[in-house]
Amino acid sequence: MRFTFARLIVLCCWAVLATAKYIVPGARWHDTDGNLISAHAGSVSFDDATGKFWWFGEYKVEGQTEGGGVSVYSSEDLATWAYHGLALEPIEGHPYISPDMIIQRPKVVYSGGQYHMWWHADNSSYGLLLQGLATSPRVGGTYTFANATSPLGNWSQDFGLFTDYKDGRSYALYSNGDRREARDVYIAAYDEGVSALEGVVHRFDKYDLEAPCIVQTESSYYALMSHKTGYRPNSPFTECVFDCTGKFNNMGVCVDVVAFRADSLAGPWSQPWIVAPLNTRGFNSQSGYTLTIRGTKKTTYLYLGDQWDSNSLWESRYIWLPMRIDDENKDLQIEWHDVYDLDVKTGDWKPVKGETYFGKNATTNGNAFKQEANFASDGIILTGIYGNDSTVAFSGIKGTGKPQWVSFYYQNTDDMGFGDQPGGSPDRIKGAWQLRRISSVVVNGDEANVQTLFQRDTHKGIILSTPLLLTLEEGSSNTITVGGLSNGVDYKGADLDRIIVYPPEL
Ligand SMILES: *[C@@H]1O[C@H](CO)[C@@H](O)[C@H](O)[C@H]1NC(C)=O
Ligand SMILES: *[C@@H]1O[C@H](CO)[C@@H](O)[C@H](O)[C@H]1NC(C)=O
Ligand SMILES: *[C@@H]1O[C@H](CO)[C@@H](O)[C@H](O)[C@H]1NC(C)=O
Ligand SMILES: *[C@@H]1O[C@H](CO)[C@@H](O)[C@H](O)[C@H]1NC(C)=O
Ligand SMILES: *[C@@H]1O[C@H](CO)[C@@H](O)[C@H](O)[C@H]1NC(C)=O
Numbered sequence: 260m261r262f263t264f265a266r267l268i269v270l271c272c273w274a275v276l277a278t279a280k281y282i283v284p285g286a287r288w289h290d291t292d293g294n295l296i297s298a299h300a301g302s303v304s305f306d307d308a309t310g311k312f313w314w315f316g317e318y319k320v321e322g323q324t325e326g327g328g329v330s331v332y333s334s335e336d337l338a339t340w341a342y343h344g345l346a347l348e349p350i351e352g353h354p355y356i357s358p359d360m361i362i363q364r365p366k367v368v369y370s371g372g373q374y375h376m377w378w379h380a381d382n383s384s385y386g387l388l389l390q391g392l393a394t395s396p397r398v399g400g401t402y403t404f405a406n407a408t409s410p411l412g413n414w415s416q417d418f419g420l421f422t423d424y425k426d427g428r429s430y431a432l433y434s435n436g437d438r439r440e441a442r443d444v445y446i447a448a449y450d451e452g453v454s455a456l457e458g459v460v461h462r463f464d465k466y467d468l469e470a471p472c473i474v475q476t477e478s479s480y481y482a483l484m485s486h487k488t489g490y491r492p493n494s495p496f497t498e499c500v501f502d503c504t505g506k507f508n509n510m511g512v513c514v515d516v517v518a519f520r521a522d523s524l525a526g527p528w529s530q531p532w533i534v535a536p537l538n539t540r541g542f543n544s545q546s547g548y549t550l551t552i553r554g555t556k557k558t559t560y561l562y563l564g565d566q567w568d569s570n571s572l573w574e575s576r577y578i579w580l581p582m583r584i585d586d587e588n589k590d591l592q593i594e595w596h597d598v599y600d601l602d603v604k605t606g607d608w609k610p611v612k613g614e615t616y617f618g619k620n621a622t623t624n625g626n627a628f629k630q631e632a633n634f635a636s637d638g639i640i641l642t643g644i645y646g647n648d649s650t651v652a653f654s655g656i657k658g659t660g661k662p663q664w665v666s667f668y669y670q671n672t673d674d675m676g677f678g679d680q681p682g683g684s685p686d687r688i689k690g691a692w693q694l695r696r697i698s699s700v701v702v703n704g705d706e707a708n709v710q711t712l713f714q715r716d717t718h719k720g721i722i723l724s725t726p727l728l729l730t731l732e733e734g735s736s737n738t739i740t741v742g743g744l745s746n747g748v749d750y751k752g753a754d755l756d757r758i759i760v761y762p763p764e765l
Contacts, residue, residue: 284542284597285725300316316329319575328347346400356391362380375393416433416437418433479589516535542723581596595724632756655736663762668757698711714752
């Protein structure tokens, strides 16, 4: 049989590689209770006292966009997360942390016997532009509100925090909002106690960027930020989740992540450059935070980004990827890997190898067909995927009987205009702005267990991947059928290039 040799190799390597849980960017991540992890635009840092990583973020549930407070999770391996409830709970009637206020982009840093949580504190129309502070003697909280202040008299919107590993000094990073006089990003130094700001260290003047974070190597600082594109989805199918005065910009619609480099935080800083392949918009993510693992063998720099989903914010995903930093050439790039295995002790990580099944070998049903596409594998892409009649099927797929990550490589060209904004061209789907298509995925004809595959818009000729955890039968006769489930207005699925099936986790 054609597959025998490959299967032997795969089995041998799966056993060797499957030592831990994998990191799977863009997947639905669940905590140890089986619930979706809800910690958006957050921060992850290692806490010496507990010997664990702690992840703080905006807590969002279905139907709710703001006001959920700050959730907290802990982990020993960055892949398995235990939920500890809300570290900062909204308080009804409170002037700054009531459920109708903005509590965004929380960051936590330890200093002088206290954990300090800082965030972007605001009212629902982004009219206050403050930085909130809450403290706790325990990393997991609960945190007690201290104050919300304007940083050195200025405005503060998207908030970040950076601690220099060489001297332990912490810095606030903040964009000062969308007003004409603003549109800057600041680096400002905290006092020793991280309880107030002392002075501005640098201002990124009028770049009109947001979502700042910094990663530090032995010789350089790299500041990552994302664009605000001014795209405002405005259609009957897209609920206006914020105030429609700018916050819709960063819902991952057309965000390019850029970086600047400097020898010192005070600068001079370089020109910005784009840190992911062109037209992938930072692999469909917005910068948020970075995490450096200084392991026993290797230092690994992780990019912790958010893949916002403005159609249902609570379903927004996390894009965590390694960054390749080349100080000699003064460059930083984010590397895509569908599935990777990170050892937080040694700092070593490796992409997990999977088995690829190409669109060329798939069968098409109904009106689905194979179309010439010089950017796709074998020069063809599967298109016309619609409803449950016009489907494509990949067969002869090897499985283990255990849940396995399967990455679907797709193209979705829906978002090429401004929806119905003046000067914009309508997108392809009945003139309505859509940020994702949803395909149905069925394993071995089991229609009772339809999986939903969210396919964020990409770009013309840009193929990205999105993962699903599927249980395939042991053996090599599995079939995966993909149909169109929903794109908000009809049943169109994205075009498919190939799928990759990964070995199971332990
Ligand atoms: C937010 O605060 C600003 C400044 O005080 C105020 O003008 C605006 O009305 C407030 N918005 C809401 C929704 O309370
Ligand atoms: C904030 O800083 C900008 C320059 O970066 C300045 O033009 C603006 O007046 C400042 N705003 C306040 C409230 O101080
Ligand atoms: C905010 O609270 C912190 C911690 O209690 C305190 O050190 C700081 O001085 C306060 N800032 C203002 C402006 O009150
Ligand atoms: C599927 O397609 C790839 C690439 O075109 C090819 O190398 C491979 O032999 C095909 N496999 C099968 C089972 O047809
Ligand atoms: C098939 O799709 C159509 C919409 O295209 C839907 O109305 C119907 O319920 C679906 N049938 C099944 C069995 O899912």
